Amino acid sequence: MYTYAYKVPGGKLLKVAVEVTDDHITNVRFTGDFFLHPEDALEMIEAKLEGIKVDLKAVQTVVEKTFEEEGVVAVGCQPRDFAQIIVQAVRGDRAPGT
Amino acid sequence: MDEMRFIDLESHEAAMNMAIDEAIMRTMEKGAAVPTLRIYRWKPSAVSIGTFQSMKEEVDIAYCQMHGVDFVRRITGGGAVYHDYEGEITYSIILPKDHRLAPKDIMQSYKVLCQGIVSALDYLGIKAEFRPVNDIVANGKKISGSAQTRRFSCLLQHGTTLLDLDVREMFSVLKVSKEKISDKMISDVKERVTSIRDIKGDNVGIQDLRTALIEGFSKALRVELVPGALSQAEWELAQKLAEKYSSDEWNFKR
Numbered sequence: 166m167y168t169y170a171y172k173v174p175g176g177k178l179l180k181v182a183v184e185v186t187d188d189h190i191t192n193v194r195f196t197g198d199f200f201l202h203p204e205d206a207l208e209m210i211e212a213k214l215e216g217i218k219v220d221l222k223a224v225q226t227v228v229e230k231t232f233e234e235e236g237v238v239a240v241g242c243q244p245r246d247f248a249q250i251i252v253q254a255v256r257g258d259r260a261p262g263t
Numbered sequence: 264m265d266e267m268r269f270i271d272l273e274s275h276e277a278a279m280n281m282a283i284d285e286a287i288m289r290t291m292e293k294g295a296a297v298p299t300l301r302i303y304r305w306k307p308s309a310v311s312i313g314t315f316q317s318m319k320e321e322v323d324i325a326y327c328q329m330h331g332v333d334f335v336r337r338i339t340g341g342g343a344v345y346h347d348y349e350g351e352i353t354y355s356i357i358l359p360k361d362h363r364l365a366p367k368d369i370m371q372s373y374k375v376l377c378q379g380i381v382s383a384l385d386y387l388g389i390k391a392e393f394r395p396v397n398d399i400v401a402n403g404k405k406i407s408g409s410a411q412t413r414r415f416s417c418l419l420q421h422g423t424t425l426l427d428l429d430v431r432e433m434f435s436v437l438k439v440s441k442e443k444i445s446d447k448m449i450s451d452v453k454e455r456v457t458s459i460r461d462i463k464g465d466n467v468g469i470q471d472l473r474t475a476l477i478e479g480f481s482k483a484l485r486v487e488l489v490p491g492a493l494s495q496a497e498w499e500l501a502q503k504l505a506e507k508y509s510s511d512e513w514n515f516k517r
Binding site: 180 | 517
């Protein structure tokens with residue numbers, strides 16, 4: 166399992182724990198002090214990311230699509246942050262301050 | 264001036280405080296509850312975490328259990344808050360989604376509703392201002408924070424206003440390694456967070472803050488607060504929902 170924490174500049178803290186098999190996400194869990202409206206969207210995003218390749222564009226597309234379909238309003242983070250943090254976790258980046 | 268039901272200062276366990284908010288929303292969705300403002304304390308003192316936070320990562324569960332501090336996951340996003348029984352009052356405002364005080368734009372609605380707190384602090388002689396997204400600051404330091412959700416065809420906004428701040432206790436409850444609770448860390452928090460007593464001295468009490476919140480919300484939101492209570496149906500629903508908010512399944516969901 167890979168983990169990463171990222172303070173969105175001017176935004177909130179976003180953390181991820183992601184499991185990967187053969188470059189593809191098998192399980193992902195986001196935590197943090199951000200806001201998503203509606204809140205249920207986060208579980209949808211997590212479910213839809215299963216099976217997706219660990220690739221910035223691929224992940225961001227899935228997140229953006231769910232935002233669009235569910236009319237998600239995020240406060241303190243944006244779709245690209247969810248994608249960025251997964252890639253950084255899997256790449257093995259050290260979270261700032263750790 | 265429109266009327267708003269006002270449920271005056273009362274104290275509950277963490278699970279019940281969160282259950283009451285949800286019970287009012289669910290009842291309002293059915294058209295059986297009117298716009299409501301409630302103010303309350305947490306007895307015992309408690310920590311609430313944002314709906315997307317990890318309980319295990321944010322809260323020192325062992326410390327809480329040993330010292331009788333409650334912990335609960337909110338239905339709203341945002342961060343972990345330590346609700347000291349002696350040190351803060353929480354408010355909740357629940358409105359139907361088409362209410363004049365519930366702009367569709369989330370940023371805008373925080374700004375509108377937070378004016379109640381700004382006005383309450385003004386009543387106490389404290390000059391404070393709204394700092395987007397969801398904070399109120401005095402002398403550049405945070406004194407109040409709020410969180411919002413839209414569910415059940417309602418808007419719920421709840422938040423805390425600090426009367427006093429026990430930084431050491433806050434760090435003990437939150438998951439900060441105990442060795443790290445240095446004087447430096449404590450002074451850092453005091454650079455960023457303030458309280459009513461920090462500014463106005465120790466003679467301001469809970470009842471003063473209560474009065475200020477009543478004055479502040481009625482003035483800023485231009486509503487007549489009508490003293491009320493939960494209906495029998497709301498109370499029964501709250502008791503049922505309190506079971507959810509006490510469950511590990513909910514609290515340790517993330």
